[in-house]
Amino acid sequence: MPVVRDLRVLLRLRDFRRLLAVRLLSQTADGVYQVALATYVVFSPEKETSAAAIASAMAVLLLPYSLLGPFAGVLLDRWRRRQVLLHGNLLRGALAAGTAVLVLADVPDWLFYASALSVTAVNRFVLAGLSAALPRVVHGPERLVMANALSPTAGTLAATAGGGLAFLLRLAAPAGEAAADALTVLFGAVVYIAAALATLRMSPGLLGPDPSQVRPGLLQVLASTARGLAAGLRHLGRRPSAARTLAAMTLMRFNYGALTVMVLMLCRYAWGNGDEETGGLALLGLAVAVSGAGFFAAAVITPWAVGRFGTVGWIGVCAGGAAVLVPALGLPFRPAPMLAAAFVLGLATQGGKIATDTAVQAAVDDAYRGRIFSLYDVLFNVAFVGAAGVAALMLPSDGRSPALVVTVALVYAAVIPVTGLRRR
Numbered sequence: 001m002p003v004v005r006d007l008r009v010l011l012r013l014r015d016f017r018r019l020l021a022v023r024l025l026s027q028t029a030d031g032v033y034q035v036a037l038a039t040y041v042v043f044s045p046e047k048e049t050s051a052a053a054i055a056s057a058m059a060v061l062l063l064p065y066s067l068l069g070p071f072a073g074v075l076l077d078r079w080r081r082r083q084v085l086l087h088g089n090l091l092r093g094a095l096a097a098g099t100a101v102l103v104l105a106d107v108p109d110w111l112f113y114a115s116a117l118s119v120t121a122v123n124r125f126v127l128a129g130l131s132a133a134l135p136r137v138v139h140g141p142e143r144l145v146m147a148n149a150l151s152p153t154a155g156t157l158a159a160t161a162g163g164g165l166a167f168l169l170r171l172a173a174p175a176g177e178a179a180a181d182a183l184t185v186l187f188g189a190v191v192y193i194a195a196a197l198a199t200l201r202m203s204p205g206l207l208g209p210d211p212s213q214v215r216p217g218l219l220q221v222l223a224s225t226a227r228g229l230a231a232g233l234r235h236l237g238r239r240p241s242a243a244r245t246l247a248a249m250t251l252m253r254f255n256y257g258a259l260t261v262m263v264l265m266l267c268r269y270a271w272g273n274g275d276e277e278t279g280g281l282a283l284l285g286l287a288v289a290v291s292g293a294g295f296f297a298a299a300v301i302t303p304w305a306v307g308r309f310g311t312v313g314w315i316g317v318c319a320g321g322a323a324v325l326v327p328a329l330g331l332p333f334r335p336a337p338m339l340a341a342a343f344v345l346g347l348a349t350q351g352g353k354i355a356t357d358t359a360v361q362a363a364v365d366d367a368y369r370g371r372i373f374s375l376y377d378v379l380f381n382v383a384f385v386g387a388a389g390v391a392a393l394m395l396p397s398d399g400r401s402p403a404l405v406v407t408v409a410l411v412y413a414a415v416i417p418v419t420g421l422r423r424r
Contacts, residue, residue: 010147015137018201020151022085023130025195027155029089030123031162032188033096037116039170040103040181042264043281051395053109054261055388060116062381081133081207086199088126093192095119100185103178130155133207160292162191167285232372235365241312242363246376248315248418249356250383255322255408256349257387259330263287263338265399271335283335287342294346301347302354311359316416318348318355323412330405 010016041057099115130151138147169184236243267280267287305314322344329341356376364372394404 010138010143010150013138013143015202015206016147018198019130019133019137019207020154021201022089022195022198023151023155024158025191025198026085026089026126026130027159028162028165029092029096029188029191029195031159031164032166032191033099033119033162033185034159035163035166036170036181036184036188037099038264039166039184039281042268042284043170050397051261051265051388051392051399054264055385055392056109056113057116058257058261058388059385060113060120062120062385067378078209080204081129081136081209082199082202082204084125084129085133085207086196088122088129089192089196089199092119092122092126093189093196095122096185096189096192100182100189103182103185106178129207136207162188163288164285167281167288171281171285232375236372236375239363242360242372244418245312245315245356245359245363246379248319248415249352249376250379251411251415251418252315252319252322252349252352253380253383254387254390255326255411256345257384258391258404258408259326259341259345260384261388261391262395262399262401262404263342265395265397266333266338269398270333270400287339290339291342291346294343294348295350297343298347298350298354302351305351306355306358311355311362314355315352315359318352319412319415322348323409323416326412327405327409331402333400 010020037057041053095115095118099112099119102112102115134147134151166184166188169187170180236246264284267284269280271280271283302314305317308314309317325344326341329337329344332338360372360376391404394407395401
């Protein structure tokens with residue numbers, strides 16, 4: 001298989017292997033920590049979880065990742081990236097351990113969220129540092145393309161595996177105890193520290209930047225970054241096809257966020273089979289796995305589908321299929337059809353995203369692509385958080401909301417004329 005062959009080529013590179021090990025450990029810890037937060041917020045028996053609390057947790061986890069992203073690179077071009085990875089992971093390990101203490105101490109929610117916010121804010125610098133360091137350990141354009149394709153994919157799989165470990169650890173722990181939540185968070189802290197120790201296998205100057213390179217002042221660069229984002233927004237306005245595609249993907253991401261909150265509430269209150277914590281948590285883990293299978297199916301199907309419908313047309317097909325299947329599978333509010341809906345949503349959302357990435361890359365000038373994708377990242381996560389807020393207003397206490405399901409179906413239907421089902 002080409003992927004296996006490419007991976008073998010890259011793994012012969014010692015420094016790439018070491019950087020990849022840091023990524024895998026770091027993103028495994030991310031998966032553990034984020035699932036630990038979700039289970040604490042949603043499934044702790046001490047808490048009366050609401051959709052508003054879930055929306056707050058999503059805002060803490062996602063907004064710093066997006067809003068800090070465009071400016072993280074400014075500092076990464078000034079600090080030694082190996083040190084960013086070392087100290088960033090050490091700091092996240094310490095902050096995550098602090099979060100575990102806060103869980104045990106049953107502190108006010110604002111203090112808990114402040115701790116989680118600190119961890120996710122540092123996360124933006126670590127992930128950006130991993131990407132920025134890649135050209136320093138992989139030489140040659142062909143190898144760099146392979147590394148850019150394989151390394152983030154491996155990191156995503158590691159985060160998924162970390163989330164699975166957190167689910168298993170939480171299910172194996174004694175039910176109904178804050179210590180179980182704290183233990184899961186503490187496990188994430190240990191993996192963060194392991195990621196920090198893995199960076200010590202690389203020399204401090206290996207990952208750059210070159211200390212002899214002359215760089216303008218920090219305030220000047222920050223201001224220039226803000227102006228560059230504004231220029232990217234204006235450029236997007238002159239590319240209506242790219243703007244429409246981004247609008248369509250934003251609406252689809254909004255739907256995914258709204259239904260995610262609904263499934264969380266259903267798992268917590270409606271599907272626990274007499275055990276809201278353990279039974280609901282197991283169903284949530286299954287829903288995440290099924291949705292992940294939909295993401296994988298999208299990666300397999302999308303190249304063929306884009307060849308048949310075109311990039312924009314495939315987005316319309318994904319939206320149209322979801323508009324029909326979401327109410328058909330979701331309105332009974334039963335676990336089995338809702339799991340089928342989770343697969344459909346995973347396929348439609350990821351299929352739409354792959355097509356959106358391709359369409360935007362083709363429509364936007366090369367000089368503006370970095371800025372457009374920074375804006376894309378902001379839209380992608382803000383839509384998810386905004387959907388959680390809307391869901392919080394619409395969902396009843398048990399999560400069964402026909403109005404929300406119908407609204408999501410109508411939004412999916414509204415995406416179709418934005419894209420058009422045109423064959424290439």
